[in-house]
Amino acid sequence: xxxLISITGDGFIxxxxxxxxxxxxxxxxxxxxxxxxxxxxxxxxxxxxxxDAVAFSQLVRANVQLNELQSGITMSTSGVANFTRNxxxxxxxxxxxxxxxxxxxxxxxxxxxxxxxxxxxxCHPVKYGAHGYANYFVLATLDRYWKPGMDxxxxxxxxxxxxxxxxxxxxxxxxxxxxxxxxxxxxxxIEV
Amino acid sequence: xxxxxxxxxxxxxxxxxxxxVEYAMEAIGHAGAAxxxxxxxxxxxxxxxxxxxxxxxxxxxxxxxxVIDEHVACAVAGITADANIxxxxxxxxAQQYLYRYQxxxxxxxxxxxxxxxxxAYTQFGGLRPxxxxxxxxxxxxxxxxxxYQTDPSGNYGxxxxxxxxxxxxxxxxxxxxx
Numbered sequence: 001x002x003x004l005i006s007i008t009g010d011g012f013i014x015x016x017x018x019x020x021x022x023x024x025x026x027x028x029x030x031x032x033x034x035x036x037x038x039x040x041x042x043x044x045x046x047x048x049x050x051x052d053a054v055a056f057s058q059l060v061r062a063n064v065q066l067n068e069l070q071s072g073i074t075m076s077t078s079g080v081a082n083f084t085r086n087x088x089x090x091x092x093x094x095x096x097x098x099x100x101x102x103x104x105x106x107x108x109x110x111x112x113x114x115x116x117x118x119x120x121x122x123c124h125p126v127k128y129g130a131h132g133y134a135n136y137f138v139l140a141t142l143d144r145y146w147k148p149g150m151d152x153x154x155x156x157x158x159x160x161x162x163x164x165x166x167x168x169x170x171x172x173x174x175x176x177x178x179x180x181x182x183x184x185x186x187x188x189x190i191e192v
Numbered sequence: 193x194x195x196x197x198x199x200x201x202x203x204x205x206x207x208x209x210x211x212x213v214e215y216a217m218e219a220i221g222h223a224g225a226a227x228x229x230x231x232x233x234x235x236x237x238x239x240x241x242x243x244x245x246x247x248x249x250x251x252x253x254x255x256x257x258x259v260i261d262e263h264v265a266c267a268v269a270g271i272t273a274d275a276n277i278x279x280x281x282x283x284x285x286a287q288q289y290l291y292r293y294q295x296x297x298x299x300x301x302x303x304x305x306x307x308x309x310x311x312a313y314t315q316f317g318g319l320r321p322x323x324x325x326x327x328x329x330x331x332x333x334x335x336x337x338x339x340y341q342t343d344p345s346g347n348y349g350x351x352x353x354x355x356x357x358x359x360x361x362x363x364x365x366x367x368x369x370x
Binding site for chain 1: 291292293294296298300301332333
């Protein structure tokens with residue numbers, strides 16, 4: 001089960017996703033990127049069934065791009081979160097998307113916004129969040145060490161602590177993680 | 193000359209005109225006037241109610257001004273029954289947007305949707321266009337206070353001040369000079 005972690009800092013959000021793609025006992029890929037930039041200031045981390053995850057991230061990205069092109073306005077992160085939630089909720093009782101989602105965006109006025117979504121149509125704004133098995137291990141770490149308004153170095157420190165926890169305690173091996181940051185300058189990959 | 197090309201909405205005249213759309217605008221020119229003015233502190237909409245009969249229960253009906261959502265309202269000039277259809281559609285669209293995005297619909301988008309509905313009746317279906325013009329007034333976080341006008345062709349524009357209905361050309365020139 002894929003691990004996703006996102007942490008809000010002062011004017012930015014740092015997201016991590018493990019890069020393993022596996023089914024049952026077989027690892028198919030070691031360098032999968034599960035974090036997708038959906039526009040200039042938003043990124044979405046998607047874990048779960050690999051077919052659904054890719055299809056869903058592309059669906060969200062395409063719809064956001066179209067919406068912004070047609071309306072001439074950049075969507076707010078909250079608007080995208082609710083739009084995404086709506087897709088998950090309506091698909092739930094037909095053909096559910098087996099995906100876990102963390103949506104991170106930095107809006108020009110409102111600042112950083114992080115949303116925790118799941119395949120049941122849950123949607124909550126959070127300060128930090130995690131999906132997958134990571135959930136059970138890192139939330140405790142984050143509860144303990146997260147403070148509002150942390151700078152990048154402090155958030156990286158907490159993220160490193162979270163990754164250490166997963167690699168130490170989780171039965172399945174998740175040796176490699178990819179990290180991306182979103183701030184007022186956009187979405188980019190980062191070393192932690 | 194016009195006679196041959198004016199009975200069907202969905203065909204052009206040889207001069208490249210859509211007569212039904214123009215006739216619809218003609219109908220609006222006979223209706224009660226409505227004026228809108230934009231300022232940095234808000235938008236003002238005014239509409240002239242034509243009292244057709246003393247027996248009419250005026251307080252129970254509104255033929256000129258309608259609320260679309262909490263942040264958008266509009267004034268109407270033209271065939272009231274036509275207006276009602278479009279107003280209802282706009283209200284539904286506004287709520288659908290609010291449901292899906294959990295935030296109020298940007299003003300321009302609700303105007304654009306209404307415009308697109310009107311345009312459809314000028315291109316296919318063989319139905320006549322809507323005989324209504326609207327002045328939309330609203331506020332959103334993207335562009336602040338806004339004023340838009342639509343016409344039966346489905347075209348819309350953003351205005352600092354505008355007028356529709358009877359004597360609107362005269363109103364326009366007064367607004368322009370001020």
